[in-house]
Amino acid sequence: MKTLLVSLTLLFVCCSVFGQTTISGKISDQKGTGIPGANVFIKGTYDGVSSDENGKFNFETAAANKQIITVQALGFKTQEIEIICSGKPLSIQISLTESIDLLTAVTISAGAMEASDVKKSVVLKPIDIVTTSGAMGDITAALLTLPGTSTVGNDGRLFVRGGDASETSIFIDGLQVGNAYGSTAANVPTRNRFSPNLFKGSFFSTGGYSVEYGQALSSALALNTLDMPLRSQGDLSIMSLGGGYTQTFVGKENAVTASANYYNLAPYQSLISQKFDWEKSPASWDTEIAMKQKWGKSGFIKAYAHTEGSSMTIWQPVPGEPGRGDRVRINNRYSYGNLSFRQTGKNDWSFYGGLAYSHNRDLINLNYEPIRQINQVGHAKVVATKDFNPQFSLKNGVEWYLKSFSEERIDDKLKRGLHDHQLNHFLETDYYFSNRLVFRGGLRSGFSTVAKHYWLDPRASLAYKLNNQGQFSIAAGKFHQLPDEKLRVLQNDLQNAEASHYIVNYFIVNNNRTLRAEAFYKTYENLATYSGTDQAPVRIAQTGSGYARGADVFYRDKKTVRNTDFWVTYSFVDSKRKYSVYESKVQPSFAPKHNGSVVLKHFVSRLKSQLGTSWSWNSGYTFNDPNLPGEMQSKTKAYSDLSISWSYLPKPNMILHLACSNVLGRNNVFGYKYASQPDETGFFERTQIGQGATRMIFAGLFITLSKDKTANQLNNL
Amino acid sequence: MKKSLLTIILIFAVMVSVFAQETSYQNVMKTEIAKLDHADSLNRFQQSANAFSRISQLNPKEWQPYYYGALAYIYQGLDGASSLEKRDEALAKAEELIKKAEVISPDNAEIIALEGFKVMAEVSADPASRGQTLSGKVMHNFSKALKIDPKNPRAAVLMAQMEFGMARFFNSGTEKACDLVKLSQRSFEAQNEETLKAALLPTWGKNLADKLSKVCQ
Numbered sequence: 007m008k009t010l011l012v013s014l015t016l017l018f019v020c021c022s023v024f025g026q027t028t029i030s031g032k033i034s035d036q037k038g039t040g041i042p043g044a045n046v047f048i049k050g051t052y053d054g055v056s057s058d059e060n061g062k063f064n065f066e067t068a069a070a071n072k073q074i075i076t077v078q079a080l081g082f083k084t085q086e087i088e089i090i091c092s093g094k095p096l097s098i099q100i101s102l103t104e105s106i107d108l109l110t111a112v113t114i115s116a117g118a119m120e121a122s123d124v125k126k127s128v129v130l131k132p133i134d135i136v137t138t139s140g141a142m143g144d145i146t147a148a149l150l151t152l153p154g155t156s157t158v159g160n161d162g163r164l165f166v167r168g169g170d171a172s173e174t175s176i177f178i179d180g181l182q183v184g185n186a187y188g189s190t191a192a193n194v195p196t197r198n199r200f201s202p203n204l205f206k207g208s209f210f211s212t213g214g215y216s217v218e219y220g221q222a223l224s225s226a227l228a229l230n231t232l233d234m235p236l237r238s239q240g241d242l243s244i245m246s247l248g249g250g251y252t253q254t255f256v257g258k259e260n261a262v263t264a265s266a267n268y269y270n271l272a273p274y275q276s277l278i279s280q281k282f283d284w285e286k287s288p289a290s291w292d293t294e295i296a297m298k299q300k301w302g303k304s305g306f307i308k309a310y311a312h313t314e315g316s317s318m319t320i321w322q323p324v325p326g327e328p329g330r331g332d333r334v335r336i337n338n339r340y341s342y343g344n345l346s347f348r349q350t351g352k353n354d355w356s357f358y359g360g361l362a363y364s365h366n367r368d369l370i371n372l373n374y375e376p377i378r379q380i381n382q383v384g385h386a387k388v389v390a391t392k393d394f395n396p397q398f399s400l401k402n403g404v405e406w407y408l409k410s411f412s413e414e415r416i417d418d419k420l421k422r423g424l425h426d427h428q429l430n431h432f433l434e435t436d437y438y439f440s441n442r443l444v445f446r447g448g449l450r451s452g453f454s455t456v457a458k459h460y461w462l463d464p465r466a467s468l469a470y471k472l473n474n475q476g477q478f479s480i481a482a483g484k485f486h487q488l489p490d491e492k493l494r495v496l497q498n499d500l501q502n503a504e505a506s507h508y509i510v511n512y513f514i515v516n517n518n519r520t521l522r523a524e525a526f527y528k529t530y531e532n533l534a535t536y537s538g539t540d541q542a543p544v545r546i547a548q549t550g551s552g553y554a555r556g557a558d559v560f561y562r563d564k565k566t567v568r569n570t571d572f573w574v575t576y577s578f579v580d581s582k583r584k585y586s587v588y589e590s591k592v593q594p595s596f597a598p599k600h601n602g603s604v605v606l607k608h609f610v611s612r613l614k615s616q617l618g619t620s621w622s623w624n625s626g627y628t629f630n631d632p633n634l635p636g637e638m639q640s641k642t643k644a645y646s647d648l649s650i651s652w653s654y655l656p657k658p659n660m661i662l663h664l665a666c667s668n669v670l671g672r673n674n675v676f677g678y679k680y681a682s683q684p685d686e687t688g689f690f691e692r693t694q695i696g697q698g699a700t701r702m703i704f705a706g707l708f709i710t711l712s713k714d715k716t717a718n719q720l721n722n723l
Numbered sequence: 724m725k726k727s728l729l730t731i732i733l734i735f736a737v738m739v740s741v742f743a744q745e746t747s748y749q750n751v752m753k754t755e756i757a758k759l760d761h762a763d764s765l766n767r768f769q770q771s772a773n774a775f776s777r778i779s780q781l782n783p784k785e786w787q788p789y790y791y792g793a794l795a796y797i798y799q800g801l802d803g804a805s806s807l808e809k810r811d812e813a814l815a816k817a818e819e820l821i822k823k824a825e826v827i828s829p830d831n832a833e834i835i836a837l838e839g840f841k842v843m844a845e846v847s848a849d850p851a852s853r854g855q856t857l858s859g860k861v862m863h864n865f866s867k868a869l870k871i872d873p874k875n876p877r878a879a880v881l882m883a884q885m886e887f888g889m890a891r892f893f894n895s896g897t898e899k900a901c902d903l904v905k906l907s908q909r910s911f912e913a914q915n916e917e918t919l920k921a922a923l924l925p926t927w928g929k930n931l932a933d934k935l936s937k938v939c940q
Contacts, residue, residue: 042766042769043766043770043773044773045776045777049780050780050781051781052747052777052778052781054774055770056769056770056773056774058766080812080816109811109812109815110808110812131852131856132856133852133855133856236859236860236863237859517806517807518849518851564851564852571851571852609851611892614894657893658889658893
């Protein structure tokens with residue numbers, strides 16, 4: 007018995023000695039630096055260990071003969087090597103190669119500014135768009151605090167780097183939006199029609215953007231709508247200018263949001279004195295419905311429809327003439343529909359695209375003479391992307407555009423119109439040489455049936471990430487855009503204007519501080535020129551050209567001052583162009599040389615409040631004074647606006663928001679309108695183009711009704 | 724005699740090996756869960772995450788290895804000394820594992836509560852810019868978990884912690900938070916920890932409940 011026990015023990019000891027192989031070694035990167043926390047194990051067994059701080063490891067395995075060692079580490083490609091376990095200690099050195107990790111890899115930041123909750127290289131969060139003081143819930147106004155833009159107070163649209171407002175194209179879920187701004191009279195500022203709380207993020211580029219975006223000379227703004235809302239809820243808003251209600255229903259695989267709003271400025275304008283001479287204050291209604299449907303595991307279908315109507319009647323003084331001046335009445339009906347999808351296929355294919363259509367009808371009465379203008383934009387798009395490997399992907403897209411415009415003088419039944427179909431194709435590749443270096447190159451081609459004209463837009467960019475998280479990007483490319491439909495309807499054969507962009511960018515985000523600096527050079531060819539006025543152009547030609555060059559800086563800091571988030575922007579633009587009615591290359595009225603803004607948000611938890619202020623400034627707008635020799639030779643005084651806002655959360659589901667623009671009461675001037683004929687003394691009289699009111703005061707109460715008491719409307723501010 | 728002994732030994736040996744095969748998953752899991760319970764450093768959490776990853780490659784049909792692996796990454800994501808990038812990297816890994824667990828075991832209150840815990844960690848990594856947008860998602864996950872399993876002590880105690888934050892912010896009463904803490908404590912007491920451990924089910928969270936209950940007294 008004893009002998010048996012001894013022999014048994016011996017057997018066990020011998021077997022365990024014989025069966026165990028000790029494996030040790032070091033896991034390192036390509037430079038030989040140890041990788042800590044790597045998972046090293048024998049495939050198909052539990053035997054394994056994590057590497058220590060120096061990348062070293064040591065473990066035993068009972069496995070015998072041929073085995074495979076697997077090494078996994080975050081940020082590196084998994085590696086497998088074959089070993090023979092014979093009971094003899096094994097020593098292995100394994101060096102891993104870095105994997106392309108889109109979460110931390112370099113991104114192309116030339117020209118681009120993203121607002122997103124998920125991505126790294128963002129300058130804004132979606133919520134910033136709604137909480138920026140002075141923006142009053144207008145997406146465009148919030149973007150005007152970013153570099154590369156100029157505030158043009160009598161227009162309200164986006165002006166980017168010496169380009170006019172038509173040079174920025176706006177997309178929702180990748181599909182173009184026609185007439186994204188409300189219709190308005192000349193020199194009465196407009197707003198973006200779409201509420202910021204529809205969107206989960208945005209991509210705003212001030213140049214050098216992807217070949218995916220066409221028919222935009224200066225800038226692209228891509229807005230992405232929310233995916234699935236969290237819960238069913240109702241949102242009620244009561245504002246000094248109107249009110250609205252939104253209801254959301256959420257199912258397991260789908261959701262519907264419907265909303266209706268009504269605004270009327272009459273009560274407000276009767277309380278607070280206005281500088282504009284309103285006969286009928288602006289009033290509008292809008293209603294929209296958004297549907298989301300999950301499609302399989304990773305796909306999504308979204309449908310969105312928006313329709314609205316607005317009207318206003320205003321008297322605008324005519325220089326040199328007594329009385330109220332011109333009576334302008336505008337009645338607008340607008341509808342936009344968008345159906346989009348995205349889906350992931352097999353073998354690393356993914357697809358997205360959709361259909362969009364907008365219809366805009368303006369009934370304009372200038373001194374009781376009615377004109378009807380109808381704008382239609384249709385857009386269909388399909389894009390397929392293939393990721394051949396983590397380094398290399400290819401995007402291939404086809405687009406069709408319908409651009410239609412008609413205008414009619416109703417009394418004399420005079421009508422003219424334009425129906426243009428445009429076909430586009432684009433091909434773009436992203437190639438990551440490493441996590442530090444990425445190249446993007448693309449080619450966009452197009453054809454217009456009315457202009458009977460082909461064009462090609464080659465574009466490329468390169469980004470390199472430095473050791474300190476900072477990165478450099480460069481971008482260059484060609485951009486084409488057909489002249490405004492209001493000109494093309496008069497002369498059908500007008501061809502594309504062309505712009506070339508060259509951009510150098512430095513971008514760094516570190517520890518809640520962001521710095522972005524960019525220099526650019528842009529040239530324009532083939533710009534439309536004409537004589538007469540903007541309303542009645544004659545002798546239209548495409549002999550214009552110009553340039554814009556400059557630099558801008560953006561700094562954002564959420565760290566230095568406790569509970570305070572601020573950003574500072576400065577943009578310098580030196581731009582001259584011969585275009586529209588300009589007879590020579592001059593600085594256009596919408597491109598002030600120096601532009602700046604400061605936005606500050608401070609959270610006071612004791613008061614349950616967010617206090618905000620923003621200041622925007624520029625060095626003044628050029629204008630043409632016919633009493634002086636030369637063209638566009640004069641400049642207004644500097645523009646400056648200091649706005650403040652206060653958001654108060656008495657309860658989680660209730661927000662009170664108060665805001666006031668131009669608190670200092672500065673009389674900003676955006677230019678002058680001159681008489682078309684001189685008076686007896688040979689002098690051209692003028693009237694000032696200014697603000698509609700010294701200040702704009704806004705008060706609103708937002709209440710969320712849902713079973714979940716913590717739901718709030720902070721996103722709706 | 725010798726023959727019979729040999730037979731017994733042989734049978735015994737075979738039994739041992741069969742037994743070992745059947746329970747090696749259980750044993751390894753139990754050891755690793757205990758290790759994770761006592762882990763207190765980034766290194767240890769990463770070791771745990773790696774260990775669970777080794778277990779899941781052999782047992783891809785079990786949700787628990789993914790669950791505990793995700794938990795080990797969430798603990799890393801909560802480490803205040805790490806950079807935001809590192810914390811997000813760990814939480815992205817947690818997300819990936821939670822998704823895998825969900826496919827195996829859909830509508831599982833534990834996994835949904837863990838998802839809430841992960842989003843909570845994302846908020847705590849950058850509260851200033853994520854608090855407003857993500858807090859709703861956190862609460863949504865916890866209430867969804869409690870709807871499926873009204874006695875889930877982890878969903879209750881984590882929700883209590885969120886409620887405490889909210890009560891502090893709005894300067895309101897902590898009744899709701901304290902009710903949740905009590906619910907959580909009752910559930911912790913009612914359950915048989917050994918049975919849960921034997922079934923490899925989660926048992927963590929009691930310390931937090933005890934800590935929060937002191938605030939309520």
